[in-house]
Amino acid sequence: MIRKVAVPIAAIVVFLVLWELLVWINDWPNYVMASPSDLPAAVMKFWMLFLEMGWQTLWRTVIGLLIAIFVGVALGMIMGFWRIMREALYPLLVGFNAIPKATVVPIVALLFVGAHDFNTVMIAFMISFFPIAVSVSIGLSTLEPEYRDILRSLGASQSTIFWKIALPKTLPEFFGALKVSVTLAFIGTNLMEIVSPHGRGLGSLFDSGKTNSDYPLMFAVLIALAFLGIVLYYVVVVLENIFAGWAEREPS
Amino acid sequence: MNCCGPREGPASTKFESITAASLSGLIDIRDVTHAYVTESGPLPVLRDLSIAIPEGGFVAVVGPSGCGKSTLTRLIAGLMKPDSGEVWLHGEKVTSPRSTVGMAFQNPVLLEWRSILKNVMLPLEIVPTTLTRREQEERARKLLSLVGLDGFEDKRPSELSGGMRQRASLCRALVHQPNVLVLDEPFGALDAFTREDLWMTMHNLKAEEPFTGVMITHDLRESIFLADQVVVLSGRPATTQHVMDVPSTGPRVLDDLYTPEAAERLNILRRQIEIAQGRAPADAGGTVS
Numbered sequence: 179m180i181r182k183v184a185v186p187i188a189a190i191v192v193f194l195v196l197w198e199l200l201v202w203i204n205d206w207p208n209y210v211m212a213s214p215s216d217l218p219a220a221v222m223k224f225w226m227l228f229l230e231m232g233w234q235t236l237w238r239t240v241i242g243l244l245i246a247i248f249v250g251v252a253l254g255m256i257m258g259f260w261r262i263m264r265e266a267l268y269p270l271l272v273g274f275n276a277i278p279k280a281t282v283v284p285i286v287a288l289l290f291v292g293a294h295d296f297n298t299v300m301i302a303f304m305i306s307f308f309p310i311a312v313s314v315s316i317g318l319s320t321l322e323p324e325y326r327d328i329l330r331s332l333g334a335s336q337s338t339i340f341w342k343i344a345l346p347k348t349l350p351e352f353f354g355a356l357k358v359s360v361t362l363a364f365i366g367t368n369l370m371e372i373v374s375p376h377g378r379g380l381g382s383l384f385d386s387g388k389t390n391s392d393y394p395l396m397f398a399v400l401i402a403l404a405f406l407g408i409v410l411y412y413v414v415v416v417l418e419n420i421f422a423g424w425a426e427r428e429p430s
Numbered sequence: 431m432n433c434c435g436p437r438e439g440p441a442s443t444k445f446e447s448i449t450a451a452s453l454s455g456l457i458d459i460r461d462v463t464h465a466y467v468t469e470s471g472p473l474p475v476l477r478d479l480s481i482a483i484p485e486g487g488f489v490a491v492v493g494p495s496g497c498g499k500s501t502l503t504r505l506i507a508g509l510m511k512p513d514s515g516e517v518w519l520h521g522e523k524v525t526s527p528r529s530t531v532g533m534a535f536q537n538p539v540l541l542e543w544r545s546i547l548k549n550v551m552l553p554l555e556i557v558p559t560t561l562t563r564r565e566q567e568e569r570a571r572k573l574l575s576l577v578g579l580d581g582f583e584d585k586r587p588s589e590l591s592g593g594m595r596q597r598a599s600l601c602r603a604l605v606h607q608p609n610v611l612v613l614d615e616p617f618g619a620l621d622a623f624t625r626e627d628l629w630m631t632m633h634n635l636k637a638e639e640p641f642t643g644v645m646i647t648h649d650l651r652e653s654i655f656l657a658d659q660v661v662v663l664s665g666r667p668a669t670t671q672h673v674m675d676v677p678s679t680g681p682r683v684l685d686d687l688y689t690p691e692a693a694e695r696l697n698i699l700r701r702q703i704e705i706a707q708g709r710a711p712a713d714a715g716g717t718v719s
């Protein structure tokens with residue numbers, strides 16, 4: 179247990195020391211590369227802003243992700259249960275997923291001018307639902323027929339089969355995809371905040387750091403983003419352990 | 431190629447007499463014909479297949495792979511309907527799945543997220559039952575102990591060996607006290623020694639929890655050791671090619687498999703399988719004298 183906490187923390191410390199050393203050895207001024215020791219000051223200066231903007235980034239990411247889960251699971255179920263729908267929808271989804279979302283940002287921003295929260299949530303959703311849809315559809319369509327038969331032969335309804343077998347059996351794949359999606363949604367939110375600045379979220383704090391040549395602030399935002407990203411990721415890991423912990427192989 | 435015992439008349443003659451003798455069979459498969467619809471046209475799998483199994487009977491079905499054995503089990507379980515012909519269980523025509531059937535497959539299909547006990551109790555969550563929660567659990571525990579799994583109730587399926595998982599799967603097939611047990615190559619994936627252990631378990635189970643059943647198998651020794659009748663299906667589309675009764679005189683032991691009678695039965699069955707596979711002419715089959 180101590181090891182589980184101590185090792186990652188030690189790794190972070192080593193990383194920060196190496197970073198500091200690198201900047202110090204090269205004698206980089208902080209407009210080339212800020213060093214970790216510059217960051218606390220940058221955060222302290224704007225810490226209220228960090229909290230406010232961090233919260234905005236967080237909630238918009240989470241809402242976007244929740245919508246992605248909802249839509250992704252629905253699409254996955256449609257594709258998982260009906261082969262014809264899979265054949266119809268799959269190429270569309272792949273094509274949609276292949277479009278770089280940076281190009282979609284201005285389009286969405288133009289479509290719904292001024293609806294910043296809505297737009298940001300939209301991008302977070304659009305960028306992150308694909309892995310969920312694919313994993314759920316694969317999980318459902320690869321369910322061995324015997325699993326279905328064992329319940330069907332007892333007269334179980336389709337929905338009983340779904341709740342008792344198909345859904346739990348798909349959970350490990352679902353959480354695998356969710357770990358990817360949570361990071362993607364986070365990227366989506368920041369993409370919107372930076373590419374189409376509207377004064378909200380950590381992305382806009384980054385942008386104002388850029389316009390004011392406040393390099394330590396920009397780096398501090400990066401660290402804050404990394405921190406938020408880690409928190410989001412581990413929330414998913416905790417949920418995974420609760421709901422799909424059985425899928426983890428016992429160390430033998 | 432052609433040896434072994436006196437020739438038998440056409441298999442169907444013998445077969446019809448058996449149907450006639452057990453018109454009120456608990457499992458009654460009558461002239462079932464079925465074809466799958468595939469992209470390259472219909473694929474006939476069963477043709478005029480009839481099998482009747484009296485109450486308490488246990489029939490093993492053997493036949494070339496791909497001949498339609500699993501299809502037969504799905505028809506008995508009511509998972510699909512035949513194109514023509516009928517399946518009757520306990521005097522009722524099967525048109526849809528019914529809770530009086532218990533099934534087990536080669537793949538034990540245990541749910542990884544449940545304990546062994548909860549896996550065995552699964553059918554009781556679906557089939558209407560008068561048992562209280564506590565009685566359900568007692569029943570599951572009793573079955574598990576019958577198959578030698580006491581102490582494993584709270585383990586996850588992944589912590590059990592293949593043979594143990596198959597034992598648990600048998601318990602699940604029996605927990606709701608079905609009239610009919612349908613087994614599709616249940617021991618097909620197990621090694622020879624484990625399989626023999628499971629054979630003994632089957633005999634124990636049958637003594638304690640009498641059932642009527644059909645078992646698909648590709649192990650001829652298994653078929654004559656467990657069943658009181660072995661049905662050999664022809665190649666696809668499958669129909670009854672040969673029926674062999676295996677009378678028993680008291681409890682069976684593994685040594686029974688190493689007697690001359692057993693050797694002769696196995697010989698005949700092997701010959702019949704060769705005919706079904708099209709590797710031997712149809713008149714090469716022998717019979718038990």
Ligand SMILES: Nc1ncnc2c1ncn2[C@@H]1O[C@H](COP(=O)(O)OP(=O)(O)O)[C@@H](O)[C@H]1O
Pocket residue numbers: 466467468473475494495496497498499500501502
């Ligand atoms: N759902 C299906 N659709 C089309 N063909 C099938 C289907 N299920 C089985 N078959 C085909 O029907 C034949 C018999 O299958 P099966 O009953 O599983 O044979 P067995 O269990 O004797 O090996 C096989 O050739 C198989 O490929």
Ligand SMILES: [Mg+2]
Pocket residue numbers: 499500614
């Ligand atoms: Mg089969």
